[in-house]
Amino acid sequence: MLCYTSLDILDIQWIWQFFSSGHTNNWAVLVCTSRFWFNYRHVANTLSVYRSVKRLGIPDSHIVLMLADDMACNHRNPKPATVFSHKNMELNVYGDDVEVDYRGYEVTVENFLRVLTGRLPPSTPRSKRLLSDDRSNILIYLTGHGGNGFLKFQDSEEISNVELADAFEQMWQKRRYNELLFIIDTCQGASMYERFYSPNIMALASSQVGEDSLSHQPDLAIGVHLMDRYTFYMLEFLEDIHPASKTNMNDLFKVCPKSQCVSTPGHRTDLFLRDPGSVLITDFFGSVRKVELTMDAINLTDPIKQMEEDPVNGEEQKEVYSYADQLPVSEIIHQKPKQKDWHPPDGFILGLWTLILLVFFKTYGIKHLKHIF
């Protein structure tokens, strides 16, 4: 039995805030694209984000971790089975329960795009799939060596910003995400998000076009740079986040100003429907199960209206139904609809050429036809 009590306007607002974010599960795709010992810092970057994401609640089954090389077991590592993110070895981000889904040479452009779009062969195990749905918030983190408009994978191939934008569009059309947060820490990282055109994507990059992302600090005992600056300060920022914190995206945009990062981090929010100030960090980095305790009964209005019966008359009125335009993309991103190019029909061209030939042979004599037939 429901007990009806009077409801405040504030209660109603508080109820609707409960449903504000619209997502029900979280996924993370974390990719490190470089191999070789001197790219230790890229693996450390990815593992730091992995660590934060796991700490804030996303389970391994919802994380696709792709590491192009194994630093922890590299022969040159003086501290085997560890990957440190801070000098003086304060923080071992490798930990003891890392689950790497794509390792070594499996980290390729093709595999990355297949993971995003879901076009994997049936034999792929579940741990290697991104099984997101239309209520998933996905965090995508890329790091490695990049340039203006491309990101280098494994020293042998590149992914371009156009390919990435198209992959995200495929994800949108297949309803594989609710909202997407894209973070990239490479040189000239802002070029990678320039071409996005699908809605509900927010993007952050560590440097603008023409700038290099710099590494943070070398560790003399290990002999390599341990982390990149942007991810280092982002990790510091994330260490203060706990599952119940209410920090929003505007604070993440302020991470690593130019004085600390030397490069200028950038972000892009025009494709995102919500205001970044209302987006919590834990919407993407954590997997928060919303629980609100109440002693009151709350009347949720019925969102579905019943259709009224038409008065019966002899004729059946058949209306032609069509799908409403659910995706007014051009309105969302204020783009002019693309003009479809007009081609004359094929038969017309054939007829035109036949006419020209006939006129030619008429004028210059039929004997030239011999040369053709």
Place this chain on the structure above:
Amino acid sequence: MGLLSDPNRRRALISMLTRLNAPICVVCYFAGVAWFMGLAFEPFTLRTYMSENAMGSTMVEERFPAGERALATGREFAAHKKKVGGMPVDWLVKNMQDRGLEVFTQSFSRTLPFPDENKERYIVKGTNVYGILRAPRAPRTEALVLSAPCSPGDNNNQAVGLLLGLAQYFRNQIYWAKDIIFLVNEHDLIGMQAWLEGYHHTNTTGMSWSPLQGRGGSIQAALSLELSSDVITSLDLVLEGLNGQLPNLDLANLFYAFCQKIGVLCTIQGKLQRNDWDSVSGYNHAVQTMMLMVMKQASGRPWGDHGLFLRYHIEAATIKGVNSFRQYKTDATTIGRLLEGMYRKLNNLLERLHQSYFFYLMPSLSHFVSIGYYMPAFGLLAVILLLRALDLWVQLNTPPSTTEDGVADIDQVRHTPGVLSVLTPLVISHLTGVALYALPIRFQETAVEHFPVSETEAVVLTAIAIYTAGLALPHNTHRYYIVCVCGTEQGWRVLKLVAVLYLAVLLGCTALINFSLGFILALTLVPLAAFVTPHVPKVLSAFILVILSPACTLLFSVFFFQELQDMPVSFQDGWLLYLSVISQGILDHSLYGSLVYPLIALLVYPCWLLFWNILFWK
């Protein structure tokens, strides 16, 4: 019409070429020399920088602690060496095994073609001892080498001690991704050659050695250590190897970077770097350093034990500790740390060093001149030869002007001698060259029987005798000409054309492989090739030709080299040094395959003889 196909324009071009030939040649020569001298001027050089990404900067932490213990080991080594009277093989084997290395020995023996003054016997026998430190977790595919020579007397004891100390320290680290081979070789270069041949399963020089029982994978880099005192004031880097080959510049950059980080004084060619490049004395200093490198490279002999590695595409350098009169002294621990840092960085390599230059000159340790900058100097000299060849070709093909009475000498017009006419001088010159190459060693016993000299002197004096005998050739060979071209104007022109082109090709090929040798030969041979004709004053030209011949160039180079090292010698000592240089050249050729002696004897000397022939053309 094009420039070359239009006959009028062609004639104009040709006439300009013949008119201005001599002035252009002179200008080119001085431009080439000026360009070369300008290479040492600091604004024209580039600062050295690390090109290899994997090696990165010098960010490692060096923690080698045991310098004193290394010196004590060195003293023990010296004592055992004196007791055994040679290489203390058993002591070395036991010592290396105690430090946890896999130890192997290799015995070798070599019959020298003639006993040189160092060895004083025909057969050299020795043993190499080496220990392999296996990488703890890596497969045995790559290796690094650290070597120290076992020298007689009191030399290099500290080097062996430091090598053993480093071996013990390295054994306790787990970050090695490559095997490290610690090698102590006997008889310097001969032992090193035996070891390298055994390691790579080649036998190019006819040495006999026992096969190596233990191997470590393909060698990526090697360092050779020469340290003869407990404290040093500076470290000298030696780069020049066999046949003028140099290691990758990144190895020198690595050494320099660590010298700066640790704060050790580092030199190249024994000369310290100066900062006042805009003053005359600063420029002189840079020129001296560069000329020393040019001289050493031109000699074609390896100036350290590292020189033989380069042939196998292994980047190697020698580090010499120098103890001179300076206030600031460096101890063995610091040297150990420098080597530790270098080896940790070499450990990070994923491929062989190939990103930086293989052909360069260094006026100082922090500046270098790459091949693209120094080759034009040689190019300007080679252009002189080509201009001369063009001039001769034009002269050969122009019909001679008619004589006063309008009757052209038909014989002279028709009788353009073909190339076959120059065959005789060519063949005879080259036979003389072959004699110069082969006879000295072959007839050393006969020489020793008839003259009161040692074998070494016999060889050298025979060589000089044959060289001088070649000067008498033109007077004797004229009667052997196949086609009688004696007396014709065209005959010597054809010979000179062939000789000039031959010299151009020869010098070009030499300069590509060993720029210094090619340039020095070009400096002396190009002027004489350009100006020599039968019509210049005979006595003066003969004198100039002898002065500019390869043998005299070598003599002057010996004196110049001593001057550059601030150790000028008197004429007597210089002459003895010259004789020893020749004997060393012959010995290097048979021991390690150095190409300088065969080049000079078989190719450059016959070419010079052709010009001598032209001078005395009747």
